[in-house]
Amino acid sequence: MLKSTRNALLGATLLGLTFAGQAYAETTLNALFMAQAAYSEADVRAMTEAFTKANPDLKVNLEFVPYEGLHDKTVLAQGSGGGYDVVLFDVIWPAEYASNKVLVDVTDRVTDEMNKGILPGAWTTVEYDGKRYGMPWILDTKYLFYNKEILEKAGIKTPPKTWDELAEQAKTIKDKGILQTPIAWSWSQAEAAICDYTTLVSAYGGKFLDGGKPAFTSGGGLDALNYMVTSYTSGLTNPNSKEFLEEDVRKVFQNGEAAFALNWTYMYNLANDPKESKVAGKVGVVPAPGVAGKSEVSAVNGSMGLGITATSKHPEEAWKYIVHMTSQETQNAYAKLSLPIWASSYEDASVTKGQEELIAAAKLGLAAMYPRPTTPKYQELSTALQQAIQEALLGQTSPEDALKTAAENSGL
Template sequence: MLKSRRNALIGATLIGAFFATNAYAETTLNALFMAQAAYSEADVRAMTEAFSKANPDVKVNLEFVPYEGLHDKTVLAQGSGGGYDVVLFDVIWPAEYASNKVLVDVTPRITEDMKKGVLPGAWTTVQYDGASYGMPWILDTKYLFYNKEILEKAGIKTPPKTWDELAEQAKTIKDKGLLATPIAWSWSQAEAAVCDYTTLVSAYGGDFLKDGKPDFQTGGGLDALKYMVSSYTSGISNPNSKEFLEEDVRKLFENGEAAFALNWTYMYNLANAGPDSKVAGKVGVVPAPGVAGKSEVSAVNGSMGLGITATSKHPDEAWNYITFMTSQAVQNQYAKLSLPIWASSYEDPAVSKDQEELIGAAKQSLAAMYPRPTTPKYQELSVALQQAIQEALLGQTSPEDALKTAAENSGL
């Protein structure tokens, strides 16, 4: 009796030890994502669930914050000694993150198949000073969306190829009483405004920096801001643009209240086929326009990557998760939300189905993506530019003085 009880106790102890060991063996990753644009929260959760099914010993805790909180949340967690294993980061941050050792250099982990298979332009999203700090995930730029029905009613046969043509077509639509303010922009005092500004800088052939110093206050950089101010003060642009982020622009456009809008890839399928869109089936998309004699099209590099934080205690599991999320199979499955980083994906009929127009625009735009300045002090520079754009739009100062002050406040 005593012997059997002792054996039972030993058995229970061994079973307890077994479960304790297996529970301990489960790795938990904390991942930080963006709660807007490109892949939705539901999509990221679905992708992660698929990863967990294939990797039952790894649990992934997901956290979503608005884009505006992504940078600071990452940096603050780093300073507190951890928090996240995997973070989503913007193309503008690798210089800062590398300089401050926020992300791990994953160059040795990148295979030859990855190097050959991913579009060359996508790699620039995660690279700084010859090293890679993650895998590109969201390949994105801003396109010019237009309402085909409104243009037809206005007698406009083709969408604008230059920014001056955009202003002319918007004036025609306004003068015919079709819409009071035909253009919508994301010009809130946030990174969104810098993205629109960068698109125009690329069109006008401007430079952000020259020999490491600000150079946007003259030439194409100044022309870009002058265009924004002219579009705003002439009455062809929605006056609320100065407070809009991209989601505000999408909702306005989907409601039929804008003939033209500059926005990211994700808006195409939501506006053209979304259940809440009033303009479904009427959405056209072309590359952002160029400037006669200077450019055919314009584009900003708005891509994002997934990286491993320097404080992660599970870098191998984190890398496995990143390679799953950025894999060609997963990217192709969700291609209606964000175009794949893999070159051969564009030959897949399932990827291009029902978005041939977008793919056509992407082939030109992705090849013309213009980078925001690569500098560890990007955050300071961006804040200075955001303020300059707002002050110029509101007429508080001239474009010349606004950019001159931005250059002085850029920290460069």
């Protein structure tokens, strides 16, 4: 009897709200995303709209911040005991977030279908100490983009397979007067520079940590920074790279002002869009190169996940939203700026059509993704390395000394 009365009342309420021309929202979720790279803000809004349409009793408030603000916004909201239900997090944060109880352990919520269907490499994005703290959402690595027309003009038949070849080809382009500074990188004193550095560390077979202690001061870690400094001081690299983030690199490349650029997946379709780009139809993409005798290709794990905050008052609804956002159906529908986490998506013509070259590069690059160091003190380590890279590029100190100082300041 009570149940039928409640249903009748609920029906009347819904009817009243409908007549008032308002949407009925029983629960509001607050979700934090980033305003750059990967999915566009419009895409995230469209995905969310599909979710709220299918779940009229749920409303989702979306907030977008630049990548640089994502970590601090999440942590500060946590400290104030409220804020967000769902947050986007980088692959480098699960260790810290798990240790400080920022995210909910969702290991038991993951279904068999998810376990079997999602690429194994994608799961590493959300894991720490054998547990899962969300669902992988953006599967990403940096690729080497090149301008086919410029290479052709320089008489270069195939893109570089090694980093040394890249420097040689850039020198040919410069010597022939086609472009003064053929290479663009994201070397601003920010996480972007660490992603480029990690790509090179992976190529040179380096290690960040050994037994939890810094191991990047010699071997591949030092080789990687030496390469960056040589590329910068040789005049082959755009000198503004030391201030560039990924969006700056995209703009320079799209304007035809770079022959080579290291960037995330999202640049491929934007740089090929005639409305956005002067080089549409001339964009080539391959995995980032390797180092002779050490690696075939190189790649950084730049993936991101969606998690439920420990302070969320609506964890069930938050999980429902995350499942929708990471579902194969949603990911396949928006596969032009970020490639799906689902293995079988790569055999789907609707996903691969028009981006076959990118998919071919992704199959190699995603399999070679190298992690940035897994440590709860990642933020301190990253800050110390960012400073080391800047100082070495500017010639304020040698690469060896810069990395030694970074190791001392890393908190490890």
